Amino acid sequence: MNSRRVFLQNVAMASMAIPFTNFKLYEEKTLRVAICGLGSYGTRVAEAIQSCSRVKLTGVISGTPSKIKKWQEKYNIPDKNCYSYENLDKIKDNPDIDAVYVITPNALHHVQVIRVAKAGKHAICEKPMAVNAKEGQEMVDACKQANVKLLVGYRMHFEPNTLEVIRMRNKGDFGKVLFFQGLCGFKIGDPSQWRLNKQLAGGGSLMDIGIYAINGARYMTGEDPIWVTAQESKTDHVKFKEGVDETIQFQFSFPSGATASCLSTYAMNNLDRFFLNGEKGFAEMQPSTNYGPIKGRTNKGELDKPHTIHQAVQMDEMAAIIFDNKQAVVPVNGEEAVKDLKIIDAIYEAVRTGNKVSLKL
Structure with a gap:
């Protein structure tokens, strides 16, 4: 009886162990992103995010209320995660947003990325990152000072x-x-x-x-x-x-x-x-x-x-860079x-x- 009991216990333990061989040692964190600038490329990025494994669109920032409304309906974004350019600094108090992807005209990147950094959120910025190197360096410095990452959309x-x-x-x-x-x-x-x-x-x-x-x-x-x-x-x-x-x-x-x-x-x-x-x-x-x-x-x-969806791969890779300190080849x-x-x-x-x-x- 004892030998049979031991045998059954060993079988049970072995069967329990099998599924865990495919599990990772930790759960990958999902990067929750707000898109700033809801134009054509912002739309492309939002669509790409739907096929991401580690990124979720959780917020929007725009100067056009009608665009915000359409995006809310399409992507199920709550009112509390919607901002205008005037009040985007309030994302500081929003735990639903980890990073902001700035996809506005080039000359706006500088001030908007710095505001994102001061709000304590990671910044992703479309290229060119700024209109000159002086502004670009100021953006890098602001993100370092705020201890947040600054990544650029080099898909x-x-x-x-x-x-x-x-x-x-x-x-x-x-x-x-x-x-x-x-x-x-x-x-x-x-x-x-x-x-x-x-x-x-x-x-x-x-x-x-x-x-x-x-x-x-x-x-x-x-x-x-x-x-x-x-x-x-x-x-x-x-x-x-x-x-x-x-x-x-x-x-x-x-x-x-x-x-x-x-x-x-x-x-x-x-x-x-x-x-x-x-x-x-x-x-x-x-x-x-x-x-x-x-x-x-x-x-x-x-x-x-x-062939890959460039923006989807980019965003998943950026999640790994932000959360796992992964180093990109380039x-x-x-x-x-x-x-x-x-x-x-x-x-x-x-x-x-x-x-x-x-x-x-």
């Missing part, structure tokens, strides 16, 4: 084919990197939109689409540039007023001796291509930065990583964004002066 830093090219470069499949080309552009429409307003956008095509080539040159080569030259072309002085660039070509040199040639434009379609050339091979991506699917090939064959922190802003400042200076401008990032 391509999590895109599978992009990461595969970076992996291959790091492995040495392309040999010594020699050259990068980044072509980014489209024909912009409505001339009254905020992207063509210097006070709201901080510039023109460079701030909106050119930043992809700037950031891409850095993560594709694995280096930061040491100088830049740049030239501007403008054919429509009505749509592209003073301080709003239509087309800018810019060139980099890197510490290794590699070079880059890039184009940013609001005047041409079908420009979304990255090309990386090395002594032993190459990588070509087209499209390289749009919402996908990203396509490309290397000297070893086609890139075939699965950083998405505020310091990374300040480097891009320093380069943007230098490109505009090179256009203005016609000189080669040195960079210290």
Whole structure:
């Protein structure tokens, strides 16, 4: 009887232990996010969050009451989690919100991110993070002082084919990197939109689409540039007023001796291509930065990583960065964004002066 009892106890204990082999040692925390700015890209992010495993949309911040009402109905957001731009500081007292994703016109990022930080919430900011490096650094400093994280919406830093090219470069499949080309552009429409307003956008095509080539040159080569030259072309002085660039070509040199040639434009379609050339091979991506699917090939064959919803992957990864201190393969922190802003400042200076401008990032 005793042996039978012991046998049954052992079987019971074993059967109880089986399900726990699939359990994690801790429960993953869910990042509860409020979106600040309910425009087209804010809408895209909100939709992507619905397929996230670690992120939940719990609040909204907008200057348009009718938008707030529609979002409340669609995403079941209670009144207590809805804010205007005037009272967003009150999120400080809201335990339902861990982070705020700022998706407003570029010139508003600076003040809004600082307000979010002072309210004690983590800040996620769309790129470009600010209209110049000075403002960007002030945002980084404010978040550090408040002991909150500042992350930037570099969705391509999590895109599978992009990461595969970076992996291959790091492995040495392309040999010594020699050259990068980044072509980014489209024909912009409505001339009254905020992207063509210097006070709201901080510039023109460079701030909106050119930043992809700037950031891409850095993560594709694995280096930061040491100088830049740049030239501007403008054919429509009505749509592209003073301080709003239509087309800018810019060139980099890197510490290794590699070079880059890039184009940013609001005047041409079908420009979304990255090309990386090395002594032993190459990588070509087209499209390289749009919402996908990203396509490309290397000297070893086609890139075939699965298509993902960029914003969903980005948000889940950011939850891991915030809660688990996960390190992204390519950083998405505020310091990374300040480097891009320093380069943007230098490109505009090179256009203005016609000189080669040195960079210290």
